[in-house]
Amino acid sequence: MRYLQRTGRRSLPGRPARLATAAILAATALAACGGGAGDDSGGAAAAGGPTAPATVPELTDDPLTLSFIWFEWPPAQALEDFANAEYSKERPNVTIEVNTVPNANWHDAMFTQFAARQTDFDIPILDSQHIGEAVTNGNILDITDFVNENIEVDAYDPYLLAAYGQYPQAETGQRDEDASLYGLPLLGDTWTMIYRKDLIGDEPPKTWDEMIDAAQKCQDENPGVSGLAFHQANGSDAAAVTYNTVNGVYGGNLWNAEDKTVEGVINDEAGQKAMDVLVNEMKPLTAKGSGNWFIDEVNAAVAQGKACIAFQWIAAAGGLVDPAQSTLGKTEDEILDKLGFATLPTQDADVVPLGGMGMHISAYAPSERQAEALNFMKWFEQEDIQKKWAAAGGVPARTDALESPEFLEAGPFNQVYADSVSRMRDMWNVPEYARLIDIENTNVNAALNGAKDPEQALDDIASEQQRVLDSAGGGGL
Amino acid sequence: MTTTKDHPVQEAHAAAPPAPGGSPRLSDRGLAVAFISPALLLLLGMSVFPLLWALYLSFTDYSATRDVPANFVGVENYTNILTSDQVHQRALTTLLYVVGAVTLQTVLGFAIAFLISRRTHGRGALTTMFLVPMMLSPVVVGLFWKFMLDAQFGVINSMLGSLGLGQVEWLTRQRTALISLIVVDTWQWTPFIMLIALAGLTAVPKYLYEAASIDRASEWFRFRHITLPMVWPLLLIAIMFRAIEAFRLFDLVYILTSGGPGVSTETLSFHVYKVAFLGFNTGTASAYGILMVLVVIVLAQFYLRYLNKLKEG
Secondary structure (H helix, E strand, O other): OHHHHHOOOOOOOHHHHHHHHHHHHHHHHHHHHHHOOOOOHHHHHHOOOOEOOOOOOOOOOOOEEEEEEEEOOHHHHHHHHHHHHHHHHHOOOEEEEEEEEOHHHHHHHHHHHHHOOOOOOOEEEEEHHHHHHHHHOOOEOEOHHHHHHHOOHHHEOHHHHHHOOEEOOOOOOOOOOOOEEOOEEEEEEEEEEEEEHHHHOOOOOOEHHHHHHHHHHHHHHOOOOEEEEOOOOOOOOHHHHHHHHHHHHOOOOOOEOOOOEOOOOOOOHHHHHHHHHHHHHHHHHEOOOHHHOOHHHHHHHHHOOOEEEEEEEHHHOHHHHOHHHOOOOOOHHHHHHHEEEEOOOEOOOOOEEEEEEEEOOEOOOOHHHHHHHHHHHHHHOOHHHHHHHHHOOOOOOEHHHHOOHHHHOOOOOHHHHHHHHHHEEOOOOOOOHHHHHHHHHHHHHHHHOOOOOHHHHHHHHHHHHHHHHHOOOOOOO | OHHHHHHHHHHHHHHOOOOOOOOOOOOHHHHHHHHHHHHHHHHHHHHHHHHHHHHHHOOEOOOOOOOOOOOEOOOHHHHHHHOOHHHHHHHHHHHHHHHHHHHHHHHHHHHHHHHHHOOOOOHHHHHHHHHHHHHOOHHHHHHHHHHHOOOOOOHHHHHHHHOOOOOOOOOOOHHHHHHHHHHHHHHHHHHHHHHHHHHHHHOOOHHHHHHHHHOOOOHHHHHHHHHHHHHHHHHHHHHHHHHHHHHOOOHHHHHHOOOOOOOOOOOHHHHHHHHHHOOOOHHHHHHHHHHHHHHHHHHHHHHHHHHHHHHHO
């Protein structure tokens, strides 16, 4: 009976239900259009970044957790420990959390949340090159007034202050006093050359050519030990920074920042020479299968005594003198009898890569946490705190802290950093950075691993990067 | 005539008392709507709406991070993708990967299932053991294979070394990197084919083999004319599932090679990820995703038609 009654009846949703469903979908789509892509009401105001107050607003006495986001590496844990130990003396109700993601996800983890206009972090630790993208999209606060009011700007090397916070980008070695600031230095960094004193002698090579000769000789004389170890992976900025460093050493340039020209600049004679040296002279001195090496793999090769000369970020080199992580000695002194740390050799130019990161404030953080973030920055950039940060394993940016015994005696590589500050060169910090670095990374990695002719790889970098810069803000692949 | 037959039925229904325990206010239809509406809303919210939204975005130059309104660009995103050499290269890589991985998995999966089906003892334990890789997360699988395939410290090269063979750069050479991906995927997903094939093999009627034995048919004859034709339709469905899965491979590439060396192991899905989350070209990435869905749907339709023909034949 039931079946008979149902025969001939329309299927369950029925016409009205289908119409209602269509209406709901259309309404939802329109609502989403209004709130997202098509909404420029708040967007226009936000473009360029909301501005932070010149003074720290009133702080809450309620328990508060201030969240950072960084990538997983030793300085992240060091920062959390240091901040909780020291900042809580001033603000006992505040807990600091440094949340980390794998290095390869670092950019995505921050910018996907920025895209949602909602962040679960208050202080994003941006790479210096991320600033342009974050500023253009209005993701971080403009703290120019705050810095002028609360920070001793004269206490810094002007370029360090600019590199981690200024947009538009500072020219190497200079700072534009009139430009806006969007961040303050958290951790300075550059490459150090790590060399085996017991294999190549106490004196480090002075020029790049001498370095390659020393690595070759060491490799020939020590079977099982490769001449060189450096970053070659195609994730993050690994292979790109390696090429950029060699490019700088041989007198090349990445682009002409004024007219945004890459074509004919990066692949000029100096650029081609740098690529030739990297692929045909340096790569043959590396371990087999090292084409995907980055920070951890280079550290492992050094700690296990498998490399004569290596290049590494100073902030990531701390574990190399830890006897628990090294086969080179049972004490730090024994390890340091074998390992030396030096500034990068020069060749046609005297350039080293700028690393490190700055602190910024999420435009989407609640106001009480933005206020706390400003207070934290003001606290962190004081002379005595910067010295304590140096003693805790951090790399400060204030000149007085950089020259202090607390910093210089905290690690065997810290003098290298202090000596390198005046030689630093950064990459582009334009909004298209993520695409530019991917183009360079994949092409240099291809050249290093025999998947592409080196000259062709460099020409491809030039043409593809130029295409991205020329279509700034547009879509494309 | 029809009405005279229908009326008594309707009258009888109208006169019947309500079902015990049923709500007098909720009709059958209302109850049905109440039951399916949560699932329907979930489906609309989580699948249908995002798909329609992505379709809309695919005709715009929208970027999720840039604070500018979306502009309608027609089919420009689609033409850019379809005419791009970069996309053609990734499509070829994906095709090589799908063909290599699915072929290898089918041959191995069927062979293992065939061998297991001939055992009378320990079949359950063996089947369970073979299924373990399938139950692991692809990220976990990728990470431990990355260690195993490491040219310097990996166990695979260590074994090759002990056999007197040289080191192989599994993940950093153009040819071996794609092969490594295929091998890892095969290790994880051969059990899926095996499971389906095993179900088909155990369903083959025994009397067919008995009849073949009476006719003194050879092992090969029995396999070729009884086993394979009976299992083939089921195997084809398993192949389709695996091909669709392999077509959208992302996780293993991300963990093992990051698409390298260079871009030589970048699949279409990995490329979409880069377009969407490195360049944040959301409009282009949406068009890219829609095109990939279309390709899968069209190919699956052809494949299903072939399966139906096979069934009818």
